[in-house]
Amino acid sequence: MKKFFLIVSMILINIISFGKLRVGVTLQPYYSFVANIVGDKMEVVPAIRGDIYDVHNYTAKPEDIKKMSTLNILVVNGIGHDQFIYGIIKSARMEGKVKIINANKGVSLMPVSGMRTNTRIMNPHSFISVTSSIQQVYTIARELGVIDPANKAYYSKNAQVYAQKLRNMKAAAINKVNHLKNLNMKVATAHAGYDYLLSEFGLRVKAVIEPAHGIEPSASDIKAMIDIIKRDKIDVFFVDAQSPNKYAATIQKATGVRVRTLSHMSRGPYTKDGFEKFMKYNLDSLTNAMLEVGKSRGR
Structure with a gap:
């Protein structure tokens, strides 16, 4: 009986998920951003494994390429933290097929500190910040609303609620010091x-x-x-x-x-x-x- 209910549950999950747009994310912060924005309207999928320490030097696996071929949308950092993803897109022959959302579009970027050369490189770690993360949340919500206009208002409202939660965290921290x-x-x-x-x-x-x-x-x-x-x-x-x-x-x-x-x-x-x-x-x-x-x- 227990096995029967487990099978039924799995079937129901598949039925509920069927037809939903699949949104891939390259970094863990973006999973949280997108999950809070889309609720149950889309399926959020990590584009790579989550046990990697340094994604800067990530090497694609066959399962990553296979997964990429199932995505409709992909949220990327776009300023150097996840350059590996473009090779995966190409290998999966998804160029022009998967809609790419650049989370840092419009974010005021900072140069990398402590560079040993005169080369000016913009810092891709904009997600280690409350302010720039909120900007990215709004950008993602706006782009998703363009792709899925039927739920545009829903995504916008969720982004506002989530952004306020993050603002409250920052305000409490600033109040301490x-x-x-x-x-x-x-x-x-x-x-x-x-x-x-x-x-x-x-x-x-x-x-x-x-x-x-x-x-x-x-x-x-x-x-x-x-x-x-x-x-x-x-x-x-x-x-x-x-x-x-x-x-x-x-x-x-x-x-x-x-x-x-x-x-x-x-x-x-x-x-x-x-x-x-x-x-x-x-x-x-x-x-x-x-x-x-x-x-x-x-x-």
């Missing part, structure tokens, strides 16, 4: 993924240890960071919560700098509330670090 006027907290980071979030709190990254995203720093890179932290009196060194960061202990021991973590939201399950959990972690970690520095200065 609003008394820290002119804190001038000096920050260094493991890589350049956190520029957007830090800028929302009036912070600018003084140094980045990784020579490029995902590239393990050399002994000379670590020595250079230690020198910078000492010279510029860096208050906090933020490292990736999902990465080993073997060099962090060495740097902390040599300088006494506070080492704190921020999440890159680069691995784990794709869930509707994943972005909220990820952003709350980052907001808590950042504001707690600011409070620590403020306390040390008698604020």
